[in-house]
Amino acid sequence: MKFPLVALFLLACLLSACRRADEKIPAAPDSMFGLPPLTQSPADFPPPAKIALGRKLFMDRRLSYNDTMSCAMCHVPEQGFTSNELATPIGFEGQSLRRNAPTLLNVAYVRQLFHDGRAANLESQAWGPLLAADEMANPSADHVIRKIKAMADYRGMFETAFNGLEASQETIGAALAGYERTLLSGNSRFDRWYFGQESAAMDSSEQAGFRIFSGKANCIACHGIGEKSALFTDGRFHNTGIGRLPGTEKIAEKRSIQLVPGLRVDMDERTLQSVSEPAPGDAGRYEVTHNAADRGAYRTPTLRNIALTAPYMHDGSLTSLEQVVEFYERGGIDNPGKDSLLKPLHLSADEKRDLVAFLGTLTGGNVKSLEIQARTEAVVVGHRGAIRKP
Template structure:
């Protein structure tokens, strides 16, 4: 799957690995202080910030994988627990106003410490415990002083530094951006240009917005696309398991619950607002670098972009009465589908490959 996605990206772009302008197509964004960025980078890759010293932020947001995780539907947390939701990419997270799939954090600073104290993620008992651990590490004294004028960590300083680093993870300047905003007529090929027309004609741009001067490819809103109801329904059906080549057996949901762990309930944005209209609604993800961020949807239940298109061609999951009424069946012939896939590949920033940093292993 990973190889196929990379082939799609390379076919869409003939530019060098690193683009001259990774911000082309994004709105103007302030540059965070360099010393805070440097400190935030160290914190992001440091496993010592987790309760048992085994997990870092970068292990759920892997730089080599566009700051998400490709191998599993959802990330693996403390002591091997499967987390409830897919790890969203951090590329261009500076443009996101409400963080997490359910929008429960209003800023990167508010978001930054939550994984550190979540019992299934980095599992610290409190932000104060993280601060005490950082203050006991002598190698953080100079970076803290350079970033904040004091060698002492506080929750606000740790959150500010992590947020500063994440604001530098910009990856635009894609073939689409160079064609649409940069005036380079040959930057995006004819097939992808046709795919952009299909994208607009079929209503995809209603939620994955494209502006006159920049494109976030997200309306920032929360919508029920039928994904959660689909996953719950399929979870109650038997599955075929391959035992050997040509030999399969059917496993019932009851058996699966004995040998595995069922997905935790997830009401989406409703868990934050309590509004009935937000039931099973999740934040619209940006489509930027989408070819690099499989698997898809909030629960990672769709493994490929082809599966995502199949979901929307079918009209989502119409059996869910709370599904957004804008999700309706889409008619696509084979040529239109190829063109749409080429367009999605053309949204990949050269700056997304390769990663800017590897895990230090601490």
């Protein structure tokens, strides 16, 4: 049986449309295996038009004051939605930011956002980088709104996504939050082994590492696992001793400086101070609560996808999982506010190796597809409006 060319063309278009529709589905059911269920609310299940708009905003460099910075430049899709090259990202006009870029994978579950927990939801968090002087440097929300309204390629997108509402502080925040809530990644090898009872999903070293994680090392005290799901975080704030707590810094004769990704040099401290501004102090959660007990405390990060999201800690000072394990092996860094949970672990070399191996099993099964979807139908707009394919 022969089909007319027109019929074949229409069939090809239909199949292509189905593929495009599939790309807009936030997460296939198995991609959430091992994750807790999300609440049944419109905010947790954004419609495709809102997701598409949020993704476009996320990738758009024009949202920064000088058209050079996008959300995706600190939360790089191909780098676990964080930034692997530098301990802390580069912000507006080359400024070094104070803290490491946390992953956005599974950020839908985070209730206190930023390392210090100062934002209560993704809608408000989205505006933090847009208005921060050292990040995207916009002088006001109104400036961002006027700028977006003047862009022809956004014409009608807000009205379609928000039932006739135009670009505003609320709809911009909601669109960015809607897209970020689709970055759900479960179904790791650990999930299939632990929750799915798939015995071959983890090898003997990884299983031994889990026993260390949940037993001798007691990592599970802060990075918990439930009966049916696991976020690998308690969502609380702990002082490990890492960071630049004001009044506790020790001046070293030499400091290791990262010049470019992959290249570090040791520089004399006096020489460094002569050519740079003083590094700002960081009191962590205390800056939000002004409670002395919160000095130097930071939110427990999820361990999901941890193998993809180096460097580690809120200041990006540990570059590998091996360094992280060694840090906790020593019991953190002593200071008056250090969490009482941190004590020397006395792990053997084999136990450390197995623990690192276990952490490698927490990578979600759909991370690669989330990377691809982040770039799909998105256009990166560079300085002075130069449009390029991502």
